[in-house]
Amino acid sequence: MDAAFTAEQDEIRRTLREILGKRCGPDEVKAAVRTAAGHDRELWQQLARQLGLPGIAVAEEYGGVGCSPADLVLACEETGRALLPSPLLATAALCVPLITALGGDAQRSALLPPLATGGLTAALAVSGPALATALALTGEDPSGQWSGGGRAGGVQARAVTAAAGHGGGWRLYGEAAQVLDGHSAGLLLVAAHTGGFARSRTLLFLVREDAPGLVRSRQAVLDETRPQARIELRDVPAELLGDEGADVLGALAATGRTAAAVLAAEAVGAAGQALDRTVEYVRQREQFGRAIGSFQAVKHRLADLYVRVQAARSAVYYAAWDPDQGGLALAQALETLRVTAGEAIQLHGGIGFTWEHDAHLYFKRAAADELLFGPVHRLRAHAADRAGLFADPATAPVEASAASSATSPPAPTPASTAPRTSPPPPAQEKVAV
Numbered sequence: 007m008d009a010a011f012t013a014e015q016d017e018i019r020r021t022l023r024e025i026l027g028k029r030c031g032p033d034e035v036k037a038a039v040r041t042a043a044g045h046d047r048e049l050w051q052q053l054a055r056q057l058g059l060p061g062i063a064v065a066e067e068y069g070g071v072g073c074s075p076a077d078l079v080l081a082c083e084e085t086g087r088a089l090l091p092s093p094l095l096a097t098a099a100l101c102v103p104l105i106t107a108l109g110g111d112a113q114r115s116a117l118l119p120p121l122a123t124g125g126l127t128a129a130l131a132v133s134g135p136a137l138a139t140a141l142a143l144t145g146e147d148p149s150g151q152w153s154g155g156g157r158a159g160g161v162q163a164r165a166v167t168a169a170a171g172h173g174g175g176w177r178l179y180g181e182a183a184q185v186l187d188g189h190s191a192g193l194l195l196v197a198a199h200t201g202g203f204a205r206s207r208t209l210l211f212l213v214r215e216d217a218p219g220l221v222r223s224r225q226a227v228l229d230e231t232r233p234q235a236r237i238e239l240r241d242v243p244a245e246l247l248g249d250e251g252a253d254v255l256g257a258l259a260a261t262g263r264t265a266a267a268v269l270a271a272e273a274v275g276a277a278g279q280a281l282d283r284t285v286e287y288v289r290q291r292e293q294f295g296r297a298i299g300s301f302q303a304v305k306h307r308l309a310d311l312y313v314r315v316q317a318a319r320s321a322v323y324y325a326a327w328d329p330d331q332g333g334l335a336l337a338q339a340l341e342t343l344r345v346t347a348g349e350a351i352q353l354h355g356g357i358g359f360t361w362e363h364d365a366h367l368y369f370k371r372a373a374a375d376e377l378l379f380g381p382v383h384r385l386r387a388h389a390a391d392r393a394g395l396f397a398d399p400a401t402a403p404v405e406a407s408a409a410s411s412a413t414s415p416p417a418p419t420p421a422s423t424a425p426r427t428s429p430p431p432p433a434q435e436k437v438a439v
Contacts, residue, residue, distance in 0.1 A: 054124025061122025
């Protein structure tokens with residue numbers, strides 16, 4: 007495997023860092039998240055026109071750039087450095103792969119081009135705080151109970167006929183919370199349960215922003231750079247994505263692996279920027295007539311952070327080429343961001359503990375991402391389960407021997423080869439002293 011970056015990848019990263027450095031400083035971030043959309047629409051369109059950022063992993067036949075998901079991961083490291091508030095994660099990392107994998111030809115042709123050009127944004131809506139479970143990041147639920155399970159709560163879907171007075175199709179009812187960019191997205195991908203108990207299954211549905219019965223409200227969240235919404239569906243007409251036999255849970259799990267690498271890249275970018283800002287501060291802040299960065303204790307703490315960031319960055323780059331490692335990379339990156347942001351606040355001293363300081367932007371991102379996609383110990387536990395690290399080593403040999411004995415009769419054991427019993431050790435002689 008050649009892990010070196012191509013000239014095109016380096017150019018995308020350089021251009022993106024240059025644009026975000028001019029248009030996405032801490033003050034601009036704080037102003038953008040307080041708008042109705044939760045992000046700077048003008049900057050979003052600029053990134054779409056100049057770099058094709060929303061469609062970087064969309065095929066050229068659908069109006070995209072035609073790059074691989076690895077290119078999206080590398081680009082998101084730069085958006086993480088600036089804590090860019092944008093619908094990039096919800097649209098490009100979550101919804102586009104699902105539409106590509108499950109949608110029919112007509113649906114892909116109608117939806118992917120506007121998504122790739124930034125003219126349309128999308129959001130994935132799952133019921134309750136189950137996003138990490140739906141994406142198979144912290145565990146797997148083959149029955150899809152997180153989508154409602156046929157009981158009260160979640161989102162339920164029912165098929166209606168033209169004779170029922172609704173014109174046929176599907177109808178959704180229920181609610182979903184913590185929907186990333188759900189308040190401003192023009193298209194919603196809603197995971198709903200259908201079939202009752204007899205044919206229980208989870209399907210994905212397309213809901214337009216102007217659908218009757220759809221109620222969206224923006225939620226108050228810890229990290230304003232990741233706006234979330236509550237979605238209420240009151241007998242809302244919806245279009246089935248793909249067909250009823252689609253492997254929705256498998257597509258969600260595959261999307262989760264790529265999304266984990268994207269999230270890990272954002273976390274590493276944020277951690278690296280928090281470390282750079284802290285190093286710059288300790289070089290300027292003086293105590294006892296010298297910069298505090300010259301103190302040995304401060305140097306040791308910064309050196310430890312540097313090692314953490316570089317190790318997490320290496321894990322992210324590996325996951326960019328092997329998405330199956332995305333869960334472990336995400337766990338390491340989230341832990342690195344949390345530790346780095348906490349140390350940044352402490353090393354900034356009294357001013358760092360003020361809630362309005364820029365260091366808290368990184369701390370909020372670390373806490374919010376771990377709540378949404380973690381926690382770290384569950385990410386690692388799920389990765390270990392998938393790798394079989396905690397499997398009973400005695401199970402495989404027993405099963406193998408049982409299988410061999412069932413398929414072939416036991417061979418007779420000659421008397422000469424029968425195991426011999428060793429004689430007991432001689433008794434020790436007691437000696438009087």
